[in-house]
Amino acid sequence: MLEKLVQFKSKYYKPTARILLFMASVAVVTYLLPKTGKFAYEYHNGTPWKHQTLIAPFDFPIYKTQAELNDETETALKNHRPYFEMDTNAVTKICNNFSKEYKEYVTTNAAAFPNLLQQYTADSTYFDLIGHTLLINLRKLYERGIIMLPEEHIDASPDFELMLIRGAFAEPYALSELELRTTAYKKLINKTGADLTNVQDAIISDISDFIATLELNRYIQANIQLNEERNNAELAQLKKNISLTSGRVLAGQRIIDQGEIVTFETEKVLNSLRRKYEANVTSDTDYYFILAGQFLLVALLFTSIYLFLYYFRRDVYQSISSICFILLITLVVIVFASLNQFFVHFPFFIIPFAILPIIIRTFLDSRLAFFMHVITILLCAFFAQNSFEFVFIQIPVGLVAMFSLFRMTRRSHIVQAALLITLTYSLFYTALLLWQKGTLSNIDPMMFVYFVTNGIMILMVYPLIWIFERLFGFLSDVTLIELSDTNHPILRKMAEATPGTFQHSIQVGNLAQEVAYKLNANPALVRAGAMYHDIGKMSSPLFFTENQAGAPNPHAKLDFEESARIVINHIENGVKMAIKHKLPRQIIDFITTHQGTTKTRYFYNSYINQNPDKTPDISAFSYPGPTPFTKETAILMMADSIEAASRSLKTYSDDEIDKLVEKIINMQIEEDQFIDAPITFREITTAKEVFKNKLKNIYHARIEYPDIKK
Numbered sequence: 001m002l003e004k005l006v007q008f009k010s011k012y013y014k015p016t017a018r019i020l021l022f023m024a025s026v027a028v029v030t031y032l033l034p035k036t037g038k039f040a041y042e043y044h045n046g047t048p049w050k051h052q053t054l055i056a057p058f059d060f061p062i063y064k065t066q067a068e069l070n071d072e073t074e075t076a077l078k079n080h081r082p083y084f085e086m087d088t089n090a091v092t093k094i095c096n097n098f099s100k101e102y103k104e105y106v107t108t109n110a111a112a113f114p115n116l117l118q119q120y121t122a123d124s125t126y127f128d129l130i131g132h133t134l135l136i137n138l139r140k141l142y143e144r145g146i147i148m149l150p151e152e153h154i155d156a157s158p159d160f161e162l163m164l165i166r167g168a169f170a171e172p173y174a175l176s177e178l179e180l181r182t183t184a185y186k187k188l189i190n191k192t193g194a195d196l197t198n199v200q201d202a203i204i205s206d207i208s209d210f211i212a213t214l215e216l217n218r219y220i221q222a223n224i225q226l227n228e229e230r231n232n233a234e235l236a237q238l239k240k241n242i243s244l245t246s247g248r249v250l251a252g253q254r255i256i257d258q259g260e261i262v263t264f265e266t267e268k269v270l271n272s273l274r275r276k277y278e279a280n281v282t283s284d285t286d287y288y289f290i291l292a293g294q295f296l297l298v299a300l301l302f303t304s305i306y307l308f309l310y311y312f313r314r315d316v317y318q319s320i321s322s323i324c325f326i327l328l329i330t331l332v333v334i335v336f337a338s339l340n341q342f343f344v345h346f347p348f349f350i351i352p353f354a355i356l357p358i359i360i361r362t363f364l365d366s367r368l369a370f371f372m373h374v375i376t377i378l379l380c381a382f383f384a385q386n387s388f389e390f391v392f393i394q395i396p397v398g399l400v401a402m403f404s405l406f407r408m409t410r411r412s413h414i415v416q417a418a419l420l421i422t423l424t425y426s427l428f429y430t431a432l433l434l435w436q437k438g439t440l441s442n443i444d445p446m447m448f449v450y451f452v453t454n455g456i457m458i459l460m461v462y463p464l465i466w467i468f469e470r471l472f473g474f475l476s477d478v479t480l481i482e483l484s485d486t487n488h489p490i491l492r493k494m495a496e497a498t499p500g501t502f503q504h505s506i507q508v509g510n511l512a513q514e515v516a517y518k519l520n521a522n523p524a525l526v527r528a529g530a531m532y533h534d535i536g537k538m539s540s541p542l543f544f545t546e547n548q549a550g551a552p553n554p555h556a557k558l559d560f561e562e563s564a565r566i567v568i569n570h571i572e573n574g575v576k577m578a579i580k581h582k583l584p585r586q587i588i589d590f591i592t593t594h595q596g597t598t599k600t601r602y603f604y605n606s607y608i609n610q611n612p613d614k615t616p617d618i619s620a621f622s623y624p625g626p627t628p629f630t631k632e633t634a635i636l637m638m639a640d641s642i643e644a645a646s647r648s649l650k651t652y653s654d655d656e657i658d659k660l661v662e663k664i665i666n667m668q669i670e671e672d673q674f675i676d677a678p679i680t681f682r683e684i685t686t687a688k689e690v691f692k693n694k695l696k697n698i699y700h701a702r703i704e705y706p707d708i709k710k
Contacts, residue, residue: 422452607621
């Protein structure tokens with residue numbers, strides 16, 4: 001029963017999961033699309049109307065443009081009179097405080113001003129006169145009103161008008177009718193001084209000195225302040241009263257004839273018709289027809305993705321994780337594009353659509369990246385205001401993104417790509433505007449701000465690549481270069497424990513990388529695989545000749561089967577070590593395949609020579625495999641065997657090197673080591689030539705330096 005369950009899972013799991021993933025993606029995108037009719041016409045201001053004569057199908061209002069609404073709102077706000085409120089209780093409170101504190105101050109400090117103790121009248125001194133006068137003038141100031149202006153009106157002119165709330169009534173006032181808090185203190189001093197001019201000349205100086213010590217600014221407080229709640233309510237009502245329309249078109253009215261130039265006014269009418277048409281879902285039947293049309297269209301586009309993978313990228317088609325990755329990043333981009341329907345002034349061009357082809361190109365290939373970019377842009381175009389312009393700009397931007405990041409090996413490459421993407425956006429936008437308008441006067445500077453923001457957001461590619469690597473087990477060139485760094489902890493340990501193997505790995509990497517460049521394979525992956533393919537030798541370094549350095553050979557004390565077993569075990573030990581240090585699966589593939597199912601030929605041949613009458617157990621001398629199944633692992637197998645065998649040559653002539661390369665690779669072909677790898681005989685022939693040339697350069701003859709003769 002368990003066996004049947006396993007068979008059922010292995011047979012139906014991937015097809016079922018694949019179909020469910022695509023169906024879920026279709027459902028999500030259909031849900032995100034706006035459930036409105038789609039306006040069937042494309043048009044631009046200043047260009048001829050390319051369609052047949054357009055007649056209004058129903059009554060609809062002519063909506064004002066956003067610029068017109070902004071101008072009207074700005075004018076209304078400019079004419080708006082802010083609402084201030086007077087605190088009528090403040091005058092009584094402040095005047096009572098002044099009277100109380102004034103009497104206390106006079107009692108304490110009267111001796112310092114003896115002249116003011118004189119009687120002004122029969123029952124009052126000059127102190128009483130000063131206090132009475134100050135109190136009257138202070139009360140008059142507060143009854144007139146001391147206003148505190150908010151920051152936006154701090155420089156208002158005297159004729160600035162406002163609405164003053166007194167109790168339950170609001171009346172218009174000019175600023176000149178009120179007293180500013182900044183000038184009220186000076187006004188109080190001057191008015192009091194003027195009212196006391198009829199006293200004796202000898203007393204006037206003492207009065208001025210006394211008033212200066214009173215710190216009257218403590219009693220100057222604004223009793224008129226902005227009523228924010230009432231003011232905001234009036235502003236909201238003011239904006240609400242602004243009409244969104246500027247006329248009406250009746251059903252049957254001609255809007256524009258074929259060939260007629262689309263003017264600004266005509267464009268307003270067409271925009272209004274589009275807005276009304278796309279929002280005019282009048283019944284459930286309309287809604288369900290729109291939903292069916294959207295579902296069918298989205299399903300067709302996702303079916304094209306399915307077929308593309310099936311016919312052209314079977315490796316991706318067979319990998320559920322790769323399909324999840326492609327569909328996930330596509331849905332994320334579409335979700336960001338759908339934000340345009342929820343926010344009125346959403347800046348659509350700040351969305352970094354170019355991230356999708358960059359990331360897919362990084363992990364998979366350019367053809368699939370461009371195909372997915374086109375499909376995604378077609379779906380996102382349903383959210384754009386002008387679908388044609390959007391598609392026309394985004395497709396070349398995606399191409400530039402892929403070209404500029406063909407090999408992302410340094411962080412600076414992302415910055416260069418961001419600059420090129422920003423420049424491409426700017427150039428295509430300017431070109432389209434010149435074509436449509438015939439002038440640069442209509443350029444919107446904010447569009448270039450959006451393009452720069454878009455370029456900055458492209459820099460998110462770097463952390464996103466790291467995230468997708470962890471989620472789906474991919475490898476980027478940046479990670480491969482980091483793994484190939486000889487300062488990596490495993491490689492540093494390898495250089496100390498197995499110096500000969502370490503040097504061998506470097507040479508294999510150099511050879512394999514050159515072949516990878518010629519065969520359009522991934523050179524960074526081949527080099528990283530070469531650096532780690534023999535790490536299993538660190539478990540028993542002295543059992544490998546390159547690490548013995550003149551020391552006794554431990555194989556001399558072992559039989560051939562035991563020696564073969566120890567050598568073969570470096571594959572298993574390498575895998576264990578790679579898993580322990582969390583090396584990527586792709587690197588582990590190089591460890592398991594670099595010997596394929598070949599034999600430990602030295603021990604196998606030695607056993608036969610020593611025991612000619614016995615039949616050897618081939619499995620005891622054969623590596624467990626598997627054989628190489630990618631172009632990169634096949635290249636590494638060739639490079640590994642050739643580099644190791646080249647060290648046994650007695651003479652490094654061109655003829656000897658040619659024979660060695662031919663012998664090694666032909667033997668691997670005869671043993672079916674490349675039968676599972678996507679590599680052709682033409683490519684193998686090319687690889688042979690590269691190996692020969694590289695070995696000849698490595699082992700080239702040098703001129704013998706002469707000794708000095710006395």
